[in-house]
Amino acid sequence: MTTSDTNVDLTAVQRRTVSVLVGSQVAGGLGVSAAIAVGAVLVTQVFGREDLSGLVQSSQVLGAALLAMPAAALAVRYGRRAGLGVAYALGALGAVVAVVAAQTEILALLLIGTALLGGGTAAGLQARYAATDLAPPDRRGRALSVVVWSTTVGAVVGPNLAGPSGRLAESLGIEALAGPFLVGAVVMAAGAVIVVAGLRPDPLVLARSGQPPGPGGRRRRVLRTGWTAISGSPRALFGLTSIVVAHTVMVSVMVMTPVHMSHGGASISIIGFVISVHVAGMFAFSPIMGWLADRVGRTPVVIGGVAVLLAAVALSGTSGEGHSAGLTAGLFLLGLGWSACLVAASTLLTDAVAAEARPAVQGASDLLMGLAAAGGGALAGVVVGRFGYDVLNMGAAVVAVVPLVVGVVLRRRVRRAG
Incomplete structure (x- = not known):
């Protein structure tokens, strides 16, 4: 070519x-x-x-x-x-x-x-x-x-x-x-x-x-351009929501897992092992997620990723303090679900907007996912301190289904507009 x-x-x-x-x-x-x-x-x-x-x-x-x-x-x-x-x-x-x-x-x-x-x-x-x-x-x-x-x-x-x-x-x-x-x-x-x-x-x-040049390089103008492009595309909104939610759920649960394990007397080496398994779930299988996103479709992979996140928080949230096979499996699935959502939703976001708007859209996406994760991580400590690790995972499960709800609402809106 x-x-x-x-x-x-x-x-x-x-x-x-x-x-x-x-x-x-x-x-x-x-x-x-x-x-x-x-x-x-x-x-x-x-x-x-x-x-x-x-x-x-x-x-x-x-x-x-x-x-x-x-x-x-x-x-x-x-x-x-x-x-x-x-x-x-x-x-x-x-x-x-x-x-x-x-x-x-x-x-x-x-x-x-x-x-x-x-x-x-x-x-x-x-x-x-x-x-x-x-x-x-x-x-x-x-x-x-x-x-x-x-x-x-x-x-x-x-x-x-x-x-x-x-x-x-x-x-x-x-x-x-x-x-x-x-x-x-x-x-x-x-x-x-x-x-x-x-x-x-x-x-x-x-x-x-x-192609016509993109907007000027001022930060506010770029952010405004990115949000305008996202808000004008139901597919982009679904992709953005999926990225932000998956990242927030992953960070919120992951950051408090070492604390939960330490309360049960787990050693530093065991905690490190569980986090390593989690990191493997996040990155090692991403080429498979990319292949599936191209062959099966972006949206089905996102939906599958949400299902994996729900399985992850179910396993983690029902695991006692310290180390267990269930908690290890839950952290692995937490990384795997994040990988599926991030890869497929990022690709969908790119597909959904015009080429000249993509850098602005992508920058806005990374800004929002970072801010949401930072807030979620900070809130997770408060939740665990006051209510417990199991309640944190229950809350994460509620947040994880948000992309599915948003997807249904956007599809209905498109049908009505059509």
């Missing part, structure tokens, strides 16, 4: 684009996971504030959400290289700021650094959409899912770098727990270089060749 005006082989460019995105995703995912893995411990041991240890994760999630729109605005105006490159660079800068914060023992500076570190997450999320810019409609799900799958490498390897990076930091006269942030700065900077050097030609710019 080639473009008639430039004689560019789009198939070859797409293959190269996906390869570059996979490389940057491995680097970025490794950098974020390595740093965040020790964030809470750093606050506890260096700053002596165990009560504030959860703020590192919260600031990173919030930073990723807030940086989604600036990255999308850059993509709208200049292409994917600019949006992804700047986001990864901000992530690297944030990791450096966190190292300085650890050395100077300034907690506010650490939170600023981890918020900027969210740029790596924002880039990783938007990279999945970049894989669809030149993909044929019947292969968009697979292209997107391969980039999501590549996150597995960084998510698994990153936390295991805490020991070696700590020793490296000590040899340089730096606080040992700042070592993972130091590694994060290097690998996320590498991610920025990979996308800036490798995404040539830029897939979004090439996909929009001959």
Whole structure:
């Protein structure tokens, strides 16, 4: 497949684009996971504030959400290289700021650094959409899912770098727990270089060749454009709702599972094993979800994902404190259901809007899913503290069916309009 005006082989460019995105995703995912893995411990041991240890994760999630729109605005105006490159660079800068914060023992500076570190997450999320810019409609799900799958490498390897990076930091006269942030700065900077050097030609710019330019790059204008495009398409609304709900349910239950297990005396190693199983469910099977989304359809895969999420919270919510096979299975299914919804709904969202509006729509989607997950994670702690882990899972089950309700309402509205 080639473009008639430039004689560019789009198939070859797409293959190269996906390869570059996979490389940057491995680097970025490794950098974020390595740093965040020790964030809470750093606050506890260096700053002596165990009560504030959860703020590192919260600031990173919030930073990723807030940086989604600036990255999308850059993509709208200049292409994917600019949006992804700047986001990864901000992530690297944030990791450096966190190292300085650890050395100077300034907690506010650490939170600023981890918020900027969210740029790596924002880039990783938007990279999945970049894989669809030149993909044929019947292969968009697979292209997107391969980039999501590549996150597995960084998510698994990153936390295991805490020991070696700590020793490296000590040899340089730096606080040992700042070592993972130091590694994060290097690998996320590498991610920025990979996308800036490798995404040539830029897939979004090439996909929009001959089309009218998108809206100006101002953040508010881009957000308004994205929401206008979403609200005007029932399929886009369904896709957005599915992404936001699945992500919120997953984060809310996952973040409180270690607490639930620790109350029953589960060891750190057992808790780590269960979370690793959960992460495998999130990423390892995403290519299968992409294949199903292309072959069976986006909506059926989303519905299947919701069913898996309901099974997950049923197993988790009925599991006692500590470790059990049911809880392990529930966390695995929680990741699997998230994967199905994220891959299929993200592909549906891309399908449902015009090419010139896609970066704005995708940025708005990442902003909303990040804010919802941050709020859900914070609320989950309150729910578990006052009512228990089982009540949290019951609430998650209620939230999980929202996409199905929205889908029915939108279908009826379309039928009436027709």
